[in-house]
Structures are given as C-alpha cells and as structure tokens.
Amino acid sequence: MEKASIQLTQPDGVASDVEVLTFAKLKTMYLTDPAHYLNRELSLLAFNWRVLQQALDPSIPLLERIRFIFICSNNLDEFFEVRVAGLRHKLARGDTKPSLNGASTEQVLKDINERAHELVDEQYRIFNEELLPKLAEESIQFLPSSEWDDEQYKWLKKYFKHQVMPVISPISLDLTHPFPRLVNKSLHFLLHLHGNDAFGRDLEYAVLHMPRSLPRIIELPENVGGSKEHNFVYLSSVISEFAEDLFPGMDIHGCYQFRLTRDSDLLLEEGAIEDLASALKRELQSRNFGAAVRLEVGKSCPNKIVNFLLQKCNLTADELYRVDGPVNLNRLMSLPELVERPDLKFRGFTPKVPDEIVRRGVFEVMAERDILLHHPYQSFQPVVDFVRQAATDPSVLAIKQTLYRTGSHSAIVEALIEASHSGKEVTAVVELRARFDEADNIELAQKLQEAGVLVVYGVVGYKTHAKMTLVVRKDEKNKKLSRFVHLGTGNYHAGNARLYTDYSLLTSNLDICEDVHRVFQQLTGMGKVYELNQLWHAPFTLHKNLLKAVDRETKNALAGKRARMIIKLNSLTDQSLIEALYRASIAGVSVELIVRGVCCLSPGIEGVSENIRVRSIIGRFLEHSRVYYFYNDGEENLYAASADWMERNLYHRVETCFPILQADIKKRMLKELDLMLNDTEQSWFLDSSGEYRLHPTGETKPKVQEQLLDRLSG
CATH class of the missing domain: 3.30.1840.10 (Polyphosphate kinase middle domain)
Structure with missing residues (x-):
C-alpha cells in the first residue's frame, strides 16, 4: 500500500475524501472517541479471569x-x-x-x-x-x-x-x-x-x-x-x-x-x-x-x-x-x-549464574562488558553478590540504592548495613509508600538508620519506583574513581526474583553510570532537572521520549519505510500514548503489544487499530518485565524499564528507562521477544470487544516460559 496516499476512515466511521496522509494530519485526527477504549477496572477483572483459567x-x-x-x-x-x-x-x-x-x-x-x-x-x-x-x-x-x-x-x-x-x-x-x-x-x-x-x-x-x-x-x-x-x-x-x-x-x-x-x-x-x-x-x-x-x-x-x-x-x-x-x-x-x-507440582529448576561470572566475579566482568540477567531463569544471586562484594571491597567508597520492596529478610539490606559498619558512605532511598509493604519499609528504614545508613524517603508527591544501585570504587593503581551500576525492571526482592520475570542490567558504561548518579542527586538533593545522556526518566523525560519514539515510527511508515514496535508492559492506560499508538497503526506501523494485565487500548478497530495486536502471557511466572523496542529505520532501539505506560508511572513516580547498548545483549533480548510473539500456548489475544481468547487461530506453539527455562536455567 502506498503510504503517502491512503483512503482514511475517520474514528467516527465517516470516510474522508482521498487525501495525502501526513504526520500533521494524523496529529489532528480525533482519536479520543470513548468507543475506542476499554475500561480499566473491567480489564483488570479480565486479567483475573485469565489467571483463573489456568x-x-x-x-x-x-x-x-x-x-x-x-x-x-x-x-x-x-x-x-x-x-x-x-x-x-x-x-x-x-x-x-x-x-x-x-x-x-x-x-x-x-x-x-x-x-x-x-x-x-x-x-x-x-x-x-x-x-x-x-x-x-x-x-x-x-x-x-x-x-x-x-x-x-x-x-x-x-x-x-x-x-x-x-x-x-x-x-x-x-x-x-x-x-x-x-x-x-x-x-x-x-x-x-x-x-x-x-x-x-x-x-x-x-x-x-x-x-x-x-x-x-x-x-x-x-x-x-x-x-x-x-x-x-x-x-x-x-x-x-x-x-x-x-x-x-x-x-x-x-x-x-x-x-x-x-x-x-x-x-x-x-x-x-x-x-x-x-x-x-x-x-x-x-x-x-x-x-x-x-x-x-x-x-x-x-x-x-x-x-x-x-x-x-x-x-x-x-x-x-x-x-x-x-x-x-x-x-x-x-x-x-x-x-x-x-x-x-512444576518441575524444579536451578536459576543459572552465567559461567563468566562464576569464573571471574561480577565486578571483573562488569569492568569489561555489560551483563544481562533474565530472572527467574537466570539467578538473582549476581545482583546480591554485586552489593555484597561492594560492601566488603576496601576500594569501594560509596553505595547508593533505591529500595521499594525487599522482603523481610533481605541479603541486600544486610550487605548495605555491613557496608555502613565498615565505614563506607551508604545511601538508601527507601520508598515508604509501596502499597501493602508500608509497615515493612518503615521497619527497614529504621534498621538502616540505626546502622548509620543515610536514609532518604524520596520526593514528596512522587513514589520512587526506579530500581537502581550505584557503586563508586577507587582504583588502587591509578587512584581514579570508577562507577558500577545495576538497573532493573523488578524489585530487590530475592523471593520475587524466583516468581516474577524481570531483567537486570549490570554495567559500567560511563554515560549510564553518570545518568544514575544524576538521578540519585535529584532524589537526595535539590536543583533543576538534570539532562541525562542515555536514560529516560519519569516524571521528566520518559513520557516525552516515548511519544517521540512512537511518532518517529509513524513518520517512517508514512515515508514508505519499514516501521515496527514491540512494547511489553504490565499495564497500558495512558490516553496520550494510546492515541499515539492509534496514529501509528493508521499510518501502517506494525505494533505488537505484550500487556500482562490492564489494557485500555482496543485493537482491531477498522481504520484505527487494525495494525495493532495485543496479547497477554499468563503462566507459571508472573510476567513483570517492561521492554520497549522501536525499529527506527533499522537502528533498532531497545530499552528496559521500571515503568508501565500508566499515568501514575509517567507523571507521579520516579522511574528509569535504560537502553540496551551492547550488540550481543540486544540480539539476545530480541530473540526472547520473538519467542514471546511466537507463543500461542500461554498467550491470550485481545479483540476489539475487550474479550481475550486463547490461540484463536487453532494453532498451538510452545510455551515461551518453558522454552526460556530450557535455554537459560541451570
């Protein structure tokens, strides 16, 4: 189909005259018709129905x-x-x-x-x-x-x-x-x-x-x-x-x-x-x-x-x-x-620790290359070891970490306490308002304070939902400071890491480490918004950059170029981003949405969302990772994040979205996304009426979680 000249069907069902479809035209299209949206609460009940069907x-x-x-x-x-x-x-x-x-x-x-x-x-x-x-x-x-x-x-x-x-x-x-x-x-x-x-x-x-x-x-x-x-x-x-x-x-x-x-x-x-x-x-x-x-x-x-x-x-x-x-x-x-x-019961498995980390240790590997872990298939232990080794390493000067949910007996928290006792500068941004974990987090904050940790409760009016750890280390040979970072899509909770699917990135990339440092500066101090090198962060740049990325795919489609997005989330409710996805669909962008729970976007509406497919993966593990992929005219931008596309995440929380820069890691993550898109056994497909159906075409393909267990676990 010629992208520059398209017969438009307006959202109200009235066909327009044949005209040139431009990005400016798309931006002004009326896409807020309530008939194009699904109710959030009923969508959440539908998720629980899918859970029940298991x-x-x-x-x-x-x-x-x-x-x-x-x-x-x-x-x-x-x-x-x-x-x-x-x-x-x-x-x-x-x-x-x-x-x-x-x-x-x-x-x-x-x-x-x-x-x-x-x-x-x-x-x-x-x-x-x-x-x-x-x-x-x-x-x-x-x-x-x-x-x-x-x-x-x-x-x-x-x-x-x-x-x-x-x-x-x-x-x-x-x-x-x-x-x-x-x-x-x-x-x-x-x-x-x-x-x-x-x-x-x-x-x-x-x-x-x-x-x-x-x-x-x-x-x-x-x-x-x-x-x-x-x-x-x-x-x-x-x-x-x-x-x-x-x-x-x-x-x-x-x-x-x-x-x-x-x-x-x-x-x-x-x-x-x-x-x-x-x-x-x-x-x-x-x-x-x-x-x-x-x-x-x-x-x-x-x-x-x-x-x-x-x-x-x-x-x-x-x-x-x-x-x-x-x-x-x-x-x-x-x-x-x-x-x-x-x-x-489900067959047992042992989350795998990558061989290179076993041989050389997490810091030595991080100094040379990024490490990506996909929990629970791969072990959460390297993340724990990252903090533990920092706590005992005499060359480490400071540790900064956000804590949202940790569990009542956390090895990471104990490592932070040990680091403080050994004289390191330890800062913990504890989010007291994590729903139903408030009492545990108050007790956690008190425990850390008693150990000499500098405890900060974040920013008034904004929950700190980002998952970040920053370690500052002094090289004994050249006396230079180096930084190491962990960023994740899930919490620092070892129990959840056995039940939830999440990604962890361990990196010493200079730009990313500097960005994480600046975000911590925002959380613990005061001042104007920092300009970041690689990270998108809420409530400042995340929403704006997501809209730009979606709109870029729309423009590429209108120019006759290949355009594609894969967005994996827990929930999708933000109207402005849904409108942007509708515009992308009208322009011809292929949009694959993997949304575990609430989805207010309605796929398959003629003239509006025909190029959008929505699936929900329900299985042994709770799908929790957030991944955003934009084809970007062959550049293929890939991000992982702590944020869903919800108003609360984009406007009322501190969130981080981090790029996957290393070529081999990006290639691996894209293969894992492809496994999800090829799965039918665990995928429920959403239609425009708000109903979810299991393998509606009749074909069945292997369960993605079972495949990842076989590929990644020990």
Whole structure:
C-alpha cells in the first residue's frame, strides 16, 4: 500500500475524501472517541479471569492449578480494597468525570458487580467441581464434618479444645456489646443463639473472630482414621461443629462464616506532612478498619442473617457475595506446601549464574562488558553478590540504592548495613509508600538508620519506583574513581526474583553510570532537572521520549519505510500514548503489544487499530518485565524499564528507562521477544470487544516460559 496516499476512515466511521496522509494530519485526527477504549477496572477483572483459567489447564500440574485459584482470590481482595474503594471515593466526592470508555462511575460499579459475581461463582465452581475431585483421586481430600469417623471426630474435638479455644474470644451482641469493628479480610462467624447466659441475658447473636495465627486448613495425622494419604479439614468446619462448647447451656441454631473486605488505600495529604514515617504509622493503624466494600458469606447462610450483616456493615445486596466453600480461599495457599508430591507440582529448576561470572566475579566482568540477567531463569544471586562484594571491597567508597520492596529478610539490606559498619558512605532511598509493604519499609528504614545508613524517603508527591544501585570504587593503581551500576525492571526482592520475570542490567558504561548518579542527586538533593545522556526518566523525560519514539515510527511508515514496535508492559492506560499508538497503526506501523494485565487500548478497530495486536502471557511466572523496542529505520532501539505506560508511572513516580547498548545483549533480548510473539500456548489475544481468547487461530506453539527455562536455567 502506498503510504503517502491512503483512503482514511475517520474514528467516527465517516470516510474522508482521498487525501495525502501526513504526520500533521494524523496529529489532528480525533482519536479520543470513548468507543475506542476499554475500561480499566473491567480489564483488570479480565486479567483475573485469565489467571483463573489456568486452573482448568490439564497441562499444568494439579497442585499448581489449585494455586491459581488462590492467586485469583488474593488478586480480587486487592481489587476491592483499592480499585472498588477508589471508585466509591470518587462517587462520594461528586467526581463526574467518566472513564476512558465513557462509562460513568455508577455504570462502572454496576459492571464490576456483574462481572465480579460471575468470576467468583466460576472460581468456586472450578474449585468444587474440577479440582477437589481430582485431588481426591490423588488421595488429597477435604473432609466435611458429615464424613468424619469417630476417631477423626475425637482428634478434632481435642484440637479445638487445645489449639482453638484458648486463642478466640466470643463476643455476644447486646446493649453493652454492640456489633464489633471487624478486621479487614479476617475470618469471622456469626452464631445464632437461644437461651440465657450466666448473667441471665437472653442472647440472640454472637460473633467469633478467627486470629490469623490459626491455620485455615488442618491436616489430620495419617494414623487418625480414614485411608487417604492427606486428609484436610477446614477450620470453618471445626468451628461450626464445636462452637457450642463456647456457649455452654445455650442452644445454637446456626454458625455462619463471613468475611468483610474494607477500603485499604492510604490517603495521605503529603504536602501537610512533616514526618512521613510517623504519618504512615498512624494511617496504618486504621487500615484494617476502613469503609466496608464487600461482604462474603457461606452459601447456606439464611437471608435473615445475611440482612443483619449487611445492615451492620452498611452494605447493599449488590456488595454481597455468597460462596460455595471457605470465604477466604487465598488463606488456603499453604496447601501445595503441605503436600509432598513433586509429581503434582512444576518441575524444579536451578536459576543459572552465567559461567563468566562464576569464573571471574561480577565486578571483573562488569569492568569489561555489560551483563544481562533474565530472572527467574537466570539467578538473582549476581545482583546480591554485586552489593555484597561492594560492601566488603576496601576500594569501594560509596553505595547508593533505591529500595521499594525487599522482603523481610533481605541479603541486600544486610550487605548495605555491613557496608555502613565498615565505614563506607551508604545511601538508601527507601520508598515508604509501596502499597501493602508500608509497615515493612518503615521497619527497614529504621534498621538502616540505626546502622548509620543515610536514609532518604524520596520526593514528596512522587513514589520512587526506579530500581537502581550505584557503586563508586577507587582504583588502587591509578587512584581514579570508577562507577558500577545495576538497573532493573523488578524489585530487590530475592523471593520475587524466583516468581516474577524481570531483567537486570549490570554495567559500567560511563554515560549510564553518570545518568544514575544524576538521578540519585535529584532524589537526595535539590536543583533543576538534570539532562541525562542515555536514560529516560519519569516524571521528566520518559513520557516525552516515548511519544517521540512512537511518532518517529509513524513518520517512517508514512515515508514508505519499514516501521515496527514491540512494547511489553504490565499495564497500558495512558490516553496520550494510546492515541499515539492509534496514529501509528493508521499510518501502517506494525505494533505488537505484550500487556500482562490492564489494557485500555482496543485493537482491531477498522481504520484505527487494525495494525495493532495485543496479547497477554499468563503462566507459571508472573510476567513483570517492561521492554520497549522501536525499529527506527533499522537502528533498532531497545530499552528496559521500571515503568508501565500508566499515568501514575509517567507523571507521579520516579522511574528509569535504560537502553540496551551492547550488540550481543540486544540480539539476545530480541530473540526472547520473538519467542514471546511466537507463543500461542500461554498467550491470550485481545479483540476489539475487550474479550481475550486463547490461540484463536487453532494453532498451538510452545510455551515461551518453558522454552526460556530450557535455554537459560541451570
């Protein structure tokens, strides 16, 4: 097709006259029609639906399939705690701004209600009808109280008496004991009682709160009744069976499990805060008691009890979820670890350390060439060793590092403390506001400060999400200073590095090291925006440079040149970048998007996004790396980044996007991108209606994650 003269179909569906399509014309095209966008919240629910579908995949080992049920449940918790709670806040403050797809807040909440109920119903159907029978075939079963034999009954009654009763406190409901404040996401029971207690009170209801210390599934010893290898009992079954022991002399007409989900987002007016850590500590104390957003009850709970709970929790029937099983499925996550059945789990693997690093050490290799690691296929240990060796190397003068999520027992944090104790200048930019890790990060910051580390909390109003480490070393021979840098797409969390796919770049490139130094200067000091050599960084140049890169491909396509982009992200929501991708598609650019989760761009719209293909890769590992590829008339620019294409990342966070400059590393990364684009077994393809379909053409090609395991791991 001749790129300079194209029959245009405008986004409103009205064809224009034949005219020369120029970049200026494209820039003025109306591409903000809500019909061209997908809703963010519904897209996130669609991601959780794809996660749930893994539980139906017969090629996945059984105990791993059930793990996807629990992951879906955990994701839904956060969805209600943050996204649904945020929409309710928006409604309460009278914000009438519609979503990208034009839906009002009321309509979005209505759509969420419908789809979330469908998702939860399907989740429990798969759990009960698909997975539990298959587990029973493998001698792994959950016993309802009706199937306990005498020996099991006696053992569980003893367990209740000695392990459960001592740690729970029944709360009767009367004039002096009003309905209690229920802890977010905790398991509770409402008991319907009849009779007078020791004080002569005629009670009707009581509440039991289950401490988090109590396991939600209890494994019966092999020598206690039954014939199965692994017999489990839900804690809820034990409570229901023996609750009468808590209320001697009273009749119990019913014992009903329920669970409340609350608004858990922290709202801090940072401009008015003098001490962020203290303010966060105060706010965290109330996180478990935010406004209720969802009530889960057991399927058999009578309407009278349900209505009582809804009224006490200030919720409506739309916010009620009746479930056919435990109300807290994600607390069953321990099941695969309790069952020693390697044949029912993913094959084990050893993340590989590149041979050259083993032979020579990370610093010696970095001094000569860049190192690229693809986790979890390749080990995170060289990154840990990079910091550890810097901590003990007498020639190292300073270490600077950003910390977003590290885990409670971090070898990297211990190395920073050791470096400080040995007299090195150590600076840690700790992001206290990493959602749901705030308490851990406050404790981490205090631990580092006590060790003499200079701790900085970043910049007010901007989360520090960049993953950077800078080491300054003095050469003993020539007395010159040299710098070494680690940049990553993921966090400094060794556990996540076994579960998330991410890239790490270790380099001594002079321009990149200088750029990282300047970004640290911005974070810890004050001054105007630094001009960087190689890095794009938010909130300053990242968005602008991304638009330039996309527009350059558009211009090349209009000039009749080959033009192509491959963008791998976790989420795509920024309207200006979506518009730029639409313009690129109209001009004829081939656009491949690999978007794991939320995608507000709608592919395949005639005249708008016909040249855009969107896939979501779901598998054993959580796809987390961000990679941007631009053909650029054969120059082939390749970047890795900490940032998704979301408003929060581009405008309200400190992020880094770094180029892949070394030819052999670039070639390798492009091959890995090609593997992703050739995969159909783990790829879900998005159509213009917002639906995802697995290998819609009928063809199947090897799972990309399995291929990378075979190629890269040890």
